Amino acid sequence: MIGAFEASVAAGLDLFDTAEVYGWGKSEKIVGALARRSAANVVIATKYAPLSGRGGARAIHKGLAGSLKRLGLQRVDLYQLCRSMTRCRRSPKSCMQGRRAPSA
Structure with missing residues (x-):
């Protein structure tokens, strides 16, 4: 994998995408190392997976902490x-309710 990563960078690629649910x-x-x-x-880009029972801003923050x-x-x-999620496809607004990061 090191060779593939280095060849990618040498070819000009600089964006590496992953997610907490990949593997x-x-x-x-691996990507972090x-x-x-x-x-x-x-x-570096990664993703939060809103799996069943993991909704809301706190879950997203916890997911980010785990990814980091x-x-x-x-x-x-x-x-x-x-x-x-199915709910998101039906109503994107309801999917995002409670998922905004708290104000600093």
Whole structure:
């Protein structure tokens, strides 16, 4: 994997995308390790999975904390919502209720 990562960076790729559900966290660990050992300035994106029973802003913040720990990073460049739920397809507004980050 190191060779593939380095070849990708050498070819000009800089965005590496993963998610907490890819390999149930293993992908984030691999991507984070590769990013940390690289001298290149790479962009890391990961995703929160709103699985059954995991809704609301607190769950999203907890998901991000878990992703950061697995990645071994203090921040990610892009944090996204992964997988649309049935409820989201029917009513995007209801899906996002309670999912805004609290004001600082």
